[in-house]
Amino acid sequence: MSAGENVIIVGKKSVNDYVLAAILLFNEGHDEIVIKGKGANIGKAVDVYNALKDRLSDSLELVSVTIDSEVLGNRIIPYIEIKVRRTL
């Protein structure tokens, strides 16, 4: 995955803020977006996915879920990447 403009990094804002950010990206013409959460925000990334699914229902398709960890300085941070696609 390249760190393009279609990646939403889930942080301290509300779940709804990230849902809106995702919908804006779709409306800008991105077919696929990635919702990424690190460490303590992994659960929130799943919340964002579920809230987005509630909002877009059948027009949202789950492409893939990646879980892994990355080294940041001397810490190992787990992360999740949820790739979704909007169909029509």
Place this chain on the structure above:
Amino acid sequence: MSAGENVIIVGKKSVNDYVLAAILLFNEGHDEIVIKGKGANIGKAVDVYNALKDRLSDSLELVSVTIDSEVLGNRIIPYIEIKVRRTL
């Protein structure tokens, strides 16, 4: 997924406890196990997966990751299911 004996529900115990539980299941002859975390334990389930991967390295294969939500009474609880396989 059937709720068989090969599902580890991640709760309040330590990450290492669940890693050990997974290794015990593999040693009992299960080829695949599912690490499941609900709500606030979603991130911890990913931690368990990463710790298990560190321990078993190349002999652990990630089969699939499922994220969804389930209705429990009048609450909607998101969850993650991480299916892993031991090779060799």
